[in-house]
């Protein structure tokens with residue numbers, strides 16, 4: 517995506533939603549951390565349903581330890597993987613209580629050292645709780661960044677690194693929320709709602725084929741949501757080269773071994789031009805002899 521388009525894309529997101537917020541409910545950095553740990557492979561809605569009652573009782577690591585693992589499990593049993601999540605939350609609460617005086621560390625390495633906390637969770641906490649311009653690449657951001665061509669990559673880390681380079685500094689703080697909400701409600705996985713999309717004219721993705729309608733040189737050759745008609749570039753119809761045909765020529769390419777294509781030019785005798793001339797001379801001589809033999813005898 518071109519720089520000017522990226523600038524335009526975020527300017528539109530910012531104009532529509534100047535201060536976007538995530539949908540996970542929390543009270544302080546600790547409850548945010550717990551909520552994000554619980555949200556792995558679960559919906560924010562499902563997590564909120566379980567944590568409303570939990571956070572009314574527990575908003576510090578010490579209180580979580582007092583509650584205990586069994587009671588925590590009962591609170592979060594509607595969330596997938598709740599057994600291992602409960603274990604991790606108790607263990608991370610022990611570390612926070614023992615090493616950090618019950619506070620959540622503001623340092624990435626310290627966060628990632630906590631049980632159940634990976635790079636994505638650390639990025640969310642750093643961004644939301646501590647105002648750092650991090651971008652946590654989840655499934656929505658991964659999809660949106662690749663479709664838009666904003667930051668292409670095969671892994672979340674590759675996309676995160678590409679986003680760090682691509683997103684203008686002025687928009688870095690909120691980029692995480694804009695992209696995640698866009699992916700969750702508009703640029704959905706199966707049927708992106710391109711007709712309602714704020715940035716449709718900037719997007720090279722073809723919702724019908726799943727392909728990026730962008731030529732290798734970056735020129736736009738079609739629009740998302742349009743039928744797969746002949747895509748145009750530079751005012752010309754772009755044609756796909758057929759297998760075995762030279763692009764745009766309509767003729768078969770010469771064979772690799774130097775042979776002429778079958779059915780093409782006349783077959784030449786083996787041995788080259790000299791041998792051919794000898795054969796032709798022999799044929800002419802034979803024709804002459806035959807003609808003389810057939811001629812009526814002179815009186």
Ligand code: SF4
Nearest residue numbers: 703708710713716719
């Ligand atoms: S135009 Fe469609 S594919 Fe492109 S960002 Fe918008 S919703 Fe996603």
